[in-house]
Amino acid sequence: MGWITLLGFPLLGYLITYGFDHTKVWEFLSLESFTLIPIGYGLMFGYVYGFLSILLTQAPYFNELNGRMERFLGSLKLTFIQGLFLSLCAGFGEELFFRGALQPYLGVWITSILFVAIHGYLNPMNWRKSLYGLIVLPFIVLLSLGFEFFGLGFAISAHTSYDAVLFTYLIQSPRENP
Secondary structure, eight states: OHHIIIIIHHHHHHHHHHTTOGGGHHHHHTGGGOOHHHHHHHHHHHHHHHHHHHHHTTSGGGHHHHHHHHHHHHHHTOOHHHHHHHHHHHHHHHHIIIIIIIHHHHHHHHHHHHHHHHTTOSOTTOHHHHHHHHHHHHHHHHHHHHHHHHOHHHHHHHHHHHHHHHHHHHHHOOOOOO
């Protein structure tokens, strides 16, 4: 799952953006945006929003949703390192695809809504997931705006640290499910 996200999403994004022109790989990767300040801002932003999401989802309304996610992750038996690896895969792969390839064509808002919807968090059949989607959507919009101002390094580091906080929480401290 992680390898597909890490390699497949960027490849698809590259093909959408440049087709089969192999000379544009470095341009697509936007390596010039991988500097200390944007990466630091991204890490801090994702870290803080990850803890905010955990805090907001402690409401009893989310118990069923949290329980399902904990059971799913529990069935995978992920270690802390594997959780960090998956966080990095998602941060790198998804941000290259959504921010690097789609956002220049679709804009901040449509790309952000599409991102949250594809993750299943805008689901009219499950209001708990949709409410969680409304918690995640501001993070994705701000991450998308951060990409516009600070570049891909910001977006990747924010997404990675957000996922790392959530994975660590769900892996290391599962709660009793109602």
